[in-house]
């Protein structure tokens with residue numbers, strides 16, 4: 531009898547929108563506990579013969595399974611192990627028997643570069659499977675999750691419109707002509723359009739006065755059709771950022787940058803009206819990938835007001851034990867190596883090397899750094915703070931750049947805007 535052991539990445543599971551998903555999750559929860567804690571895999575699922583129909587369908591539908599192991603008997607000494615990677619699955623999407631033609635390894639072969647995962651198929655004895663160290667971490671797909679969140683928000687907005695005839699509104703103030711800022715603002719507008727939020731935009735010249743910015747904020751504060759106000763940062767150096775951020779009324783502070791909101795975030799027993807979007811997006815990703823935070827050691831690299839500091843506060847609220855690494859920290863790698871979860875928000879390309887990471891850690895890369903690349907149409911490409919190539923071989927899960935935290939920041943901005951409109955209009 532064949533015993534199939536299938537490994538799926540959590541991101542893959544999240545993509546399954548079929549009945550099988552529940553089935554998979556049940557198995558996932560059960561077998562996850564049997565994983566070697568240092569394993570790169572987030573999911574391991576044992577399926578018996580009667581389940582193979584389901585597996586078959588899944589394999590056909592979802593060609594992104596990371597690995598499939600089959601064993602020709604339930605005895606670990608004679609079991610064969612067949613390994614497939616994404617590419618192979620894409621090449622042979624049609625039948626499961628194709629999988630069997632792949633190179634086979636024998637269970638129980640040990641080599642210094644492989645490690646053991648103990649699996650239990652429901653009624654077969656536990657088998658020791660050797661897994662090559664080259665396997666990659668689960669990719670935390672922020673783009674995908676952000677899309678799911680936008681869909682959820684769109685549903686709520688149409689309900690709101692139907693029930694009370696109100697559409698949430700977001701006002702964005704952009705000062706100066708920084709290219710990256712202009713791109714972000716454009717993306718925010720597109721995202722608002724996609725969910726049905728009205729967006730209002732003010733663009734001011736680089737040499738505008740602080741007073742002009744304050745006047746616009748004051749108008750938006752008083753405008754009942756505006757539920758969220760965002761002043762794009764950084765502001766030109768002649769403006770006082772504190773004055774500007776303080777002027778946004780806290781009920782519309784969807785960025786969560788007002789000192790009252792940040793203060794409440796830091797205090798036990800107090801609740802901010804809004805949580806800053808990027809840190810909120812990081813935590814949301816952890817939640818949606820079922821990554822536990824409580825009791826874990828977390829390290830935040832960076833302590834800026836907009837990302838690092840609120841990220842550390844949020845992790846603490848989630849009952850992690852938090853350390854903060856900054857530019858004056860000595861031997862940062864000694865600290866990061868202890869972390870179960872790392873959130874990096876530094877702005878230094880590829881600073882966090884594979885050797886900084888504890889095997890099995892979860893890595894959230896906030897950094898967005900342009901590096902020159904003549905092969906890209908725009909002459910540069912974006913990389914994170916974390917050296918993805920190295921770290922993804924050590925971590926259990928990692929966010930890519932682009933496509934990780936960035937899209938989540940925008941999704942959380944929409945979510946905060948909806949929250950604000952609901953609160954202002956007493957809608958549950």
Ligand SMILES: NC(=O)C1=CN([C@@H]2O[C@H](COP(=O)(O)OP(=O)(O)OC[C@H]3O[C@@H](n4cnc5c(N)ncnc54)[C@H](OP(=O)(O)O)[C@@H]3O)[C@@H](O)[C@H]2O)C=CC1
Nearest residue numbers: 808832833834837856857875876877896897898935936939
């Ligand atoms: N994905 C997203 O949605 C967003 C991405 N970003 C990106 O995140 C990154 C950080 O942004 P932001 O927080 O605004 O940046 P800031 O420049 O405001 O803060 C950077 C932080 O990193 C610390 N730092 C700098 N160099 C080092 C180093 N060598 N070792 C350890 N710590 C260091 C600084 O320490 P110190 O305090 O000692 O100076 C500071 O706390 C950027 O790449 C930015 O583009 C930002 C916002 C949203």
Ligand SMILES: Nc1nc(=O)c2c([nH]1)NC[C@@H]1CN(c3ccc(C(=O)N[C@@H](CCC(=O)O)C(=O)O)cc3)C=[N+]21
Nearest residue numbers: 714760761762763764785807932933934936937939940
């Ligand atoms: N008041 C204010 N609030 C902010 O939230 C704020 C800000 N000012 N100033 C600048 C930073 C930066 N930021 C990003 C948002 C989205 C992406 C994003 O969507 N990134 C895409 C890539 C975009 C691209 O290709 O250029 C991704 O990572 O996949 C990135 C960065 C918000 N910030």
